[in-house]
Amino acid sequence: MSPRRSDSRERMVRSAAVLLREQGTGGTSIDRVLAHSGAPRGSVYHHFPGGRTQLIDEAVRFAGDYIAGRIDTAVATDDPVGAVDAVFALWRRWLLESGFRSGCPIVAVAVEPHDDAPRLVDSAAEAFARWRAALTGLLVRHGVPQDRAARLAVLVVAALEGAVVMCRAERGIEPLDAVAEETRDLLARTLGAAPGAPSGADERHLTQEQNP
Numbered sequence: 001m002s003p004r005r006s007d008s009r010e011r012m013v014r015s016a017a018v019l020l021r022e023q024g025t026g027g028t029s030i031d032r033v034l035a036h037s038g039a040p041r042g043s044v045y046h047h048f049p050g051g052r053t054q055l056i057d058e059a060v061r062f063a064g065d066y067i068a069g070r071i072d073t074a075v076a077t078d079d080p081v082g083a084v085d086a087v088f089a090l091w092r093r094w095l096l097e098s099g100f101r102s103g104c105p106i107v108a109v110a111v112e113p114h115d116d117a118p119r120l121v122d123s124a125a126e127a128f129a130r131w132r133a134a135l136t137g138l139l140v141r142h143g144v145p146q147d148r149a150a151r152l153a154v155l156v157v158a159a160l161e162g163a164v165v166m167c168r169a170e171r172g173i174e175p176l177d178a179v180a181e182e183t184r185d186l187l188a189r190t191l192g193a194a195p196g197a198p199s200g201a202d203e204r205h206l207t208q209e210q211n212p
Contacts, residue, residue: 008039009047015039016059017066020105022098025112025120028056053117056109060120063105064127071131075138081187083138084156088180091164092173100171107161131157142191152190156183 015037019028030052034041048054070090074083094102110124132153139149159179166175 008037008043011037012039012043012047012055013058013062016055017063017105018102020056020059020063020108021102024108025056025114028052028059030055053120057117057120057123060106060109060123060127064123064130067106068127068130068134071134075134078138078141080138080142080191081184084135084183084187085180087156088160088176088183091160092176092180095164095167095173095176100168103164103168104161107165128157139187139191144190148190152187155186159183 012033015033016028019032019036023032030044033039033055034044044055045051048058050057071083071087074086077083077086106124106127109120110128114120132150135153135156136146136149139152140146144152159182160176163176163179167173
């Protein structure tokens with residue numbers, strides 16, 4: 001059975017997000033999205049009257065929401081170290097499964113100039129802000145002062161994204177594993193020193209999943 005025409009919008013957004021991860025903004029053309037998604041050409045301006053810019057913007061929002069949802073799921077365990085481990089493990093799997101072709105679609109948009117479409121940069125910033133807010137809230141609940149928690153959240157997101165870029169360049173997983181281990185140790189020490197932290201929090205050790 002062929003996909004319903006009403007599915008074409010979602011397929012195009014998902015395909016655009018995948019292409020952003022692998023090809024960047026410049027490589028995410030309408031033609032490539034149509035080829036990847038199998039959506040009919042006539043659906044482009046029906047679903048996206050703003051054209052390519054609107055499609056990319058919605059792909060950024062979709063990707064940001066998807067990753068935020070995975071962070072929220074990890075955060076719901078109420079285990080800060082485990083939550084961050086889970087996020088690193090997710091990216092580890094994506095990198096290995098794609099042969100190091102897949103990066104972050106949010107970064108792909110954020111690092112390129114969009115003078116004619118500033119909304120794209122705003123959407124990328126909103127995605128980063130949501131991820132940081134989720135991590136900040138988790139650390140605050142475990143006794144880390146607000147200012148310190150916010151800085152740590154920035155560090156985690158920045159370290160993760162930087163490690164992904166390095167892994168793609170080196171075609172190896174070592175940078176991500178190194179950053180994950182150091183981040184885990186830093187959070188364990190910070191939580192162990194936080195007022196009201198559970199006894200032995202500084203000795204918590206969670207072994208990162210080594211296989212995707």
